Amino acid sequence: MTTTAPLTHRDLVADTARRVVAEHPPESTPRAEFLGACFDAGLAWVHFPRGSGGLGVEAGLQDVADSILQGAGGPVPFSINPMGYGMAGPTVVEHARPEVAAELLRPLATCEELWCQLFSEPGAGSDLAGLATRAVLDGDTWVVTGAKVWTSLAHRARRALLLARTDPDAPKHRGLTYFVLDMTDPGVEVRPLRQMTGAAEFNEVHLDGARIPDTHRLGEVGDGWRVAMTTLMNERRAIGGGSSRRGSGSIGAALQLWRERPDLRTPALRDRLTALFALADAARLTGERQRVESGDRPIGPEGSIGKLVGAELNQAVYDFCMDLLGVEATLYGSYDPPDGVDDETDEHAGPHDVQRAFLRSRANTIEGGTSEVLRNILGERLLGLPGDIRVDTGRPWREVPRG
Amino acid sequence: MVEFEFTDEQRALREVARDVCTRSAPEEEVRRLMGTAEGFDRAVLRRLGSDVGLLGLAVPEEHGGAGAGLVELALLAEETGRTLLPGPLVGTVALAVPALLATGDDAVAKELLPGVVEGTTVLALAATDDRGGWAPAQPSVAAGAGGRLTGEQAHVLDGAAADALLVLAAADDGPALFLVDGDAAGLTREVQSGLDLTRRQARLRLDGVVARPVGSAAAATAAAAVATARRTAAVVLAAAAVGSAQRMLDSSVEYARQRLQFGRPIGSFQAVKHRCADMLVDVEHARSAAYHAAWAADAGTDDPELAADLATVVTAEAHLRVAKSTVQVHGGIGFTWEHPTHLHYKRAVSDAALLGGRAAAAARLADAVLEPA
Numbered sequence A: 001m002t003t004t005a006p007l008t009h010r011d012l013v014a015d016t017a018r019r020v021v022a023e024h025p026p027e028s029t030p031r032a033e034f035l036g037a038c039f040d041a042g043l044a045w046v047h048f049p050r051g052s053g054g055l056g057v058e059a060g061l062q063d064v065a066d067s068i069l070q071g072a073g074g075p076v077p078f079s080i081n082p083m084g085y086g087m088a089g090p091t092v093v094e095h096a097r098p099e100v101a102a103e104l105l106r107p108l109a110t111c112e113e114l115w116c117q118l119f120s121e122p123g124a125g126s127d128l129a130g131l132a133t134r135a136v137l138d139g140d141t142w143v144v145t146g147a148k149v150w151t152s153l154a155h156r157a158r159r160a161l162l163l164a165r166t167d168p169d170a171p172k173h174r175g176l177t178y179f180v181l182d183m184t185d186p187g188v189e190v191r192p193l194r195q196m197t198g199a200a201e202f203n204e205v206h207l208d209g210a211r212i213p214d215t216h217r218l219g220e221v222g223d224g225w226r227v228a229m230t231t232l233m234n235e236r237r238a239i240g241g242g243s244s245r246r247g248s249g250s251i252g253a254a255l256q257l258w259r260e261r262p263d264l265r266t267p268a269l270r271d272r273l274t275a276l277f278a279l280a281d282a283a284r285l286t287g288e289r290q291r292v293e294s295g296d297r298p299i300g301p302e303g304s305i306g307k308l309v310g311a312e313l314n315q316a317v318y319d320f321c322m323d324l325l326g327v328e329a330t331l332y333g334s335y336d337p338p339d340g341v342d343d344e345t346d347e348h349a350g351p352h353d354v355q356r357a358f359l360r361s362r363a364n365t366i367e368g369g370t371s372e373v374l375r376n377i378l379g380e381r382l383l384g385l386p387g388d389i390r391v392d393t394g395r396p397w398r399e400v401p402r403g
Numbered sequence B: 001m002v003e004f005e006f007t008d009e010q011r012a013l014r015e016v017a018r019d020v021c022t023r024s025a026p027e028e029e030v031r032r033l034m035g036t037a038e039g040f041d042r043a044v045l046r047r048l049g050s051d052v053g054l055l056g057l058a059v060p061e062e063h064g065g066a067g068a069g070l071v072e073l074a075l076l077a078e079e080t081g082r083t084l085l086p087g088p089l090v091g092t093v094a095l096a097v098p099a100l101l102a103t104g105d106d107a108v109a110k111e112l113l114p115g116v117v118e119g120t121t122v123l124a125l126a127a128t129d130d131r132g133g134w135a136p137a138q139p140s141v142a143a144g145a146g147g148r149l150t151g152e153q154a155h156v157l158d159g160a161a162a163d164a165l166l167v168l169a170a171a172d173d174g175p176a177l178f179l180v181d182g183d184a185a186g187l188t189r190e191v192q193s194g195l196d197l198t199r200r201q202a203r204l205r206l207d208g209v210v211a212r213p214v215g216s217a218a219a220a221t222a223a224a225a226v227a228t229a230r231r232t233a234a235v236v237l238a239a240a241a242v243g244s245a246q247r248m249l250d251s252s253v254e255y256a257r258q259r260l261q262f263g264r265p266i267g268s269f270q271a272v273k274h275r276c277a278d279m280l281v282d283v284e285h286a287r288s289a290a291y292h293a294a295w296a297a298d299a300g301t302d303d304p305e306l307a308a309d310l311a312t313v314v315t316a317e318a319h320l321r322v323a324k325s326t327v328q329v330h331g332g333i334g335f336t337w338e339h340p341t342h343l344h345y346k347r348a349v350s351d352a353a354l355l356g357g358r359a360a361a362a363a364r365l366a367d368a369v370l371e372p373a
């Protein structure tokens, strides 16, 4: 038993999931239709209100639904539409006007519309609130100009979560506004960026007079930072939340490699893998405990623990795998960017996928908030330690040095 | 020779090496060569050889070289590491030449070494097994009747480009070295698709290849010659790691100075500043261990075997840590293909696993120091 939720809620979720699977057998139902049925039944995000893809129950019960749906062969929507499921859904349901949420959530849930996150800029990474992309109101339409960078999946996304500056004279956190952008707008140009794995998962996005109806603003004008917090907390939870199954995730890959390759084992490596397993399981249990303890409260800064540990654990696990492989670790499949339909993730089952995952893990301590920034959050927000002495918060954004 | 004190000649040599490496291997050129079939430029090799005399540094004078030692070779290696100069230097100069010299086979040395010194001959030492294991007790290539070689080896450094290869094979009296022509009938070579695109490894298939035994009965056994070569190459790889790590430290510090976030240079944040300080410590340790190994070999300041293993363990760890920190300090940019850091990172990962890897070096080091007799 992994939750203290009343049995009735758990039963409701399980019964609903079983009914969806019975009425829409995953193997014979098209993906979008199956995911649409899940949404309509309230299983996309069980903690969302009824009618918005949820059942209004504890978020911790999502696992109950997912294990039944995916156990029956259903798709894993988070891996198809990660920014959509992990961040856009929770942000839209909390901050969009009801009619806009109703328009956006279902195609998101069916994965007919993929989402991306237009936050980071060349001059604003860790210092997200320092961003420079401008949005100016023209009648009832916002006109957006600027440059975003590191935008994962922008090349396939239909919609974007966009944070832009609407008041350069306000202190930086107070001059931001949050929007949902249609990526097919003619003012949007996406250019792929290649990463060290060879793949081009992320992009530069140039916004040159892109237009957004005011109805697609989330939250009040100037209140974008607060809305962005919803997104970032959910991002960290989505990245760091980990699985509730022992031995899944990257540690699972290491255990599998260990079992497949007895020829490579040494006592020193055995000790290392044991220590990594213990760390992975402590992180898993901490995630479980947080889910139970938070009940239906939204996740707070404690979610950053999972993101911090998960990122560094992934790196340590793949370091281990490479050391286990010995000289085989010096090989690589191909750095040519993969093309075609299969580029949904950077993970390619192939003879050298350990090496690829190893390289990919270097980004884990950067994407979704760097480990340094997360340690600041833990120190300041959870432990109440004094913050850095700030030179950038008390004055108008336009006067703060950037570069 | 006072350890760590370079002579004027050695300092001048470092300048020459830095100059030629910087001019021959600007980053665009390294990237261009990464995509070519052979992976390096033969003209650059000739420049390093006949023009500036760097390839013959550790070749005895009687074979046209400079008769210098490992200290000099290490200085050159450091510069090739700084620039990631692509080319078969490790296979040729750091592995095949010392192995050949250790066999005491004068006739073969006379034939091959002048070409090495000129930069016209590429050599490789094929001393792995068919899965890439270094210096197997039971070689996976066997010498049959008439000295014909049959078998496979993998992860042979510079094996595809080599004009001639020294191949470790099982003979009647145990493992022995044989000379094989690069274009010998029955030899097929396939470049292995590598993590580090600036070094090439090959899989060799030998099917009754005509070969010549190398070595004089009086000289070291093949196993000892391979061990000598490995020790030399370990020092060269260690010195190259120092150059590469120094380059990354420099770029991290520069970036930490100029990149502004929260209205301040990121280097003003202690998390970043301390990371840079740790990188400095790593680079300093790596440099000490690499230079010490070179001096131990040339001047006997320490047991050369122990010093080489120490250098491998210290520099491989330092190189890897510095590379990871460099990515981290640069944030998203450090993860891109366009940024040079990944080239150094992949070099660090790959070099740490070559020639038996740092795990084997650590095991030998443990045997030498943990339970002294």
Ligand SMILES: Cc1cc2nc3c(=O)[nH]c(=O)nc-3n(C[C@H](O)[C@H](O)[C@H](O)COP(=O)(O)OP(=O)(O)OC[C@H]3O[C@@H](n4cnc5c(N)ncnc54)[C@H](O)[C@@H]3O)c2cc1C
Pocket (backbone or CB within 6 Å): A116, A117, A118, A119, A120, A122, A123, A124, A125, A126, A127, A149, A150, A151, A152, A153, A202, A363, A366, A367, A368, A369, A370, A371, A372, A373, A376, B259, B261, B262, B266, B269, B270, B271, B272, B328, B329, B330, B331, B332, B333, B335
């Ligand atoms: C694979 C990948 C995918 C990404 N996907 C997206 C995406 O889809 N959408 C999006 O908007 N962004 C995305 N990002 C961007 C990501 O959020 C940023 O890279 C990240 O926030 C860091 O910003 P930066 O790269 O500008 O580094 P910088 O912020 O410049 O950081 C450089 C270094 O300085 C350190 N540093 C900065 N400030 C402090 C401080 N106050 N205290 C201590 N240290 C500090 C950092 O920790 C880091 O080590 C992605 C990044 C990667 C690598």
